[in-house]
Amino acid sequence: MKLPEGEVGKQRIFHFSIVFALSMWGVIQFNLQHSQNSKTLFERLVIESLAPIQEGIVTSQNVFQRVFNNYLYIVSTRKENEALKERILQLEENLFKMQTIEAENQRLKKLLKFGEEIKYEKVLAQVIGWDSSGDVYSLRINKGSSDGIKKNATVINSQGLIGIISNVSSNYSDITTILDFNNKVDVLVESSRTYGILQGFGQRMCRLKYVTNSEAIEVDDILVTSGFGALYPKGIKVGKVKKITTNDYELTQKIDVIPSVNFSKVEEVIVLTEEVKTQEVLDEIHP
Amino acid sequence: MRYTPSDFTVRFLTTVLLLLFFEIIGATVLPSLFSYEYRFFFLGVFCIYIALEIPSSLQPYMLLVLCWIHSIFSVEGWAINCLIALILMVILSVIKDLIQLGTYISRALFYFIGLFIWDFFRVVIISLKSNSFESFAILVTDDLIANLLLALLTPILLLPLMGIWKVYKSIET
Numbered sequence: 001m002k003l004p005e006g007e008v009g010k011q012r013i014f015h016f017s018i019v020f021a022l023s024m025w026g027v028i029q030f031n032l033q034h035s036q037n038s039k040t041l042f043e044r045l046v047i048e049s050l051a052p053i054q055e056g057i058v059t060s061q062n063v064f065q066r067v068f069n070n071y072l073y074i075v076s077t078r079k080e081n082e083a084l085k086e087r088i089l090q091l092e093e094n095l096f097k098m099q100t101i102e103a104e105n106q107r108l109k110k111l112l113k114f115g116e117e118i119k120y121e122k123v124l125a126q127v128i129g130w131d132s133s134g135d136v137y138s139l140r141i142n143k144g145s146s147d148g149i150k151k152n153a154t155v156i157n158s159q160g161l162i163g164i165i166s167n168v169s170s171n172y173s174d175i176t177t178i179l180d181f182n183n184k185v186d187v188l189v190e191s192s193r194t195y196g197i198l199q200g201f202g203q204r205m206c207r208l209k210y211v212t213n214s215e216a217i218e219v220d221d222i223l224v225t226s227g228f229g230a231l232y233p234k235g236i237k238v239g240k241v242k243k244i245t246t247n248d249y250e251l252t253q254k255i256d257v258i259p260s261v262n263f264s265k266v267e268e269v270i271v272l273t274e275e276v277k278t279q280e281v282l283d284e285i286h287p
Numbered sequence: 288m289r290y291t292p293s294d295f296t297v298r299f300l301t302t303v304l305l306l307l308f309f310e311i312i313g314a315t316v317l318p319s320l321f322s323y324e325y326r327f328f329f330l331g332v333f334c335i336y337i338a339l340e341i342p343s344s345l346q347p348y349m350l351l352v353l354c355w356i357h358s359i360f361s362v363e364g365w366a367i368n369c370l371i372a373l374i375l376m377v378i379l380s381v382i383k384d385l386i387q388l389g390t391y392i393s394r395a396l397f398y399f400i401g402l403f404i405w406d407f408f409r410v411v412i413i414s415l416k417s418n419s420f421e422s423f424a425i426l427v428t429d430d431l432i433a434n435l436l437l438a439l440l441t442p443i444l445l446l447p448l449m450g451i452w453k454v455y456k457s458i459e460t
Binding site for chain 1: 312315318346350360362365366373416425
C-alpha cells in the first residue's frame, strides 16, 4: 500500500492518527453494559432538543392515519345514505375517536392492573423511537429524570420484562432491551426453579446459558427474573423456552428462548422507579 | 474539486443536518412502516460516501463528527463506529482508483459490500470486548436484508449528498 506523499499526505496521516487514537481510547473505555456508559451534559442537551421532533413525528403519524381512515369511511357512508350523511359523519367520527380512546384505555388498564402486583413506584411512558443501529435493541421513551426515572431502573409491560434504563436525560430516557446481546438477565425456570443467565442472541431471540445437562427443562417452560444481582425485581415474566439442544461433549445445554414481550407492538411501558415500602417495613425503619 | 474553508464548513454542516434528518426518520418513522426488525444504517452510507468522494485531509474529523451524531440516537456510542469508519477509509483509499461505479447496480452492490464489511468489523469488536464469539455468525447476518434494501436505495439517497458536495458521477441505467 502506497502512503500519501508530500505535505498534504503528511497532514492526512497526522489527522488520521489523532482520530484513530481517540477512537481506540473510546473503544477501550466503552462499556458493553450500556447502563455503565454516561452521556455528557452536552449530549443530554442535544437529546432533549431532538427527541421532541421524534415525539412530534409519532403524534403526526397517528393523526394522519386517523384522518385518512375517517376519509375512507365517510366516502362509503355517503354513497349508502344521502339523507343521513351529515349525522352519520358526525357519529362515525365520534365513534372512531371513542374506539381509539377505548383501545388505549384497555391497554393502559391492563398495564396498571398488571403493575398492581408489583410493589414499586411506577411511571408510565410512551415509546417515541427505536435505536438507529441494527445490533443494539434499545428504545427511547418520553419520560426522564424529571419524572423520577433513574439509570438501571427496570422496564416492563403487561406481557413481561422489556429491559433496563441505560441513559436518562431530563425528559427522555433510553431502554436497553433484553434482546440486546450485551444485556444479561438473571432468570429462573418457573417449574423446575433452575437458575440461568438470559442473553440476547440476535434474530430477536434470547439464549439461556449456564444450565447444566442434568437440569430438567422442557420446551414451553416459562422463565421469570430471579431477583439475583439486585437489578431486576423477582418474579417478572421474561420468556418461554422454544428449543433445547444438548451435546454429550458439552457441560451445558443450549436453550433458545422467545421473549414474552412482542417487541414489534410495544407502545407504552412501565418504568419501576422505587420500591414501595409497606407500613411494616416503615415501622421497622422508623420505630 | 477544491473547497474554500467557509464553503467546506457550510457543505459539511449541511451534510450533518441531512444525516440528522435521516437518523430521526430511521429511528421514528421507518420502524412503524417496516417493523422494528429492519434498521437502516444511514451512517454507513454517509461515511462510505465521504471516504470515497470527498478528498480532504480532514476526512477523519468529518467521520468522527458523523459518528458522534449517530451516537445521539443509539446507545452503542461513537467510538466503535468511528474506528470502523477509519478502517474503511483506509481500505477505500487503496481501492478507489480500481473501481468504477458508473451504473446503478454497481453502486448499489458496492455499498452493500461496504455495509456488510462494516457490520462484520462491528461484530468482531463487540465479540472481542465481550470475550464471546458465540453469536458471531447470527449477528453478522442479522441485518443483511436491511442492508440490501438500503443499498438498493443508495444511488437515490446519495443524490442530496452529490448536490451538497457537487460531486456528480453519471449513473447509467
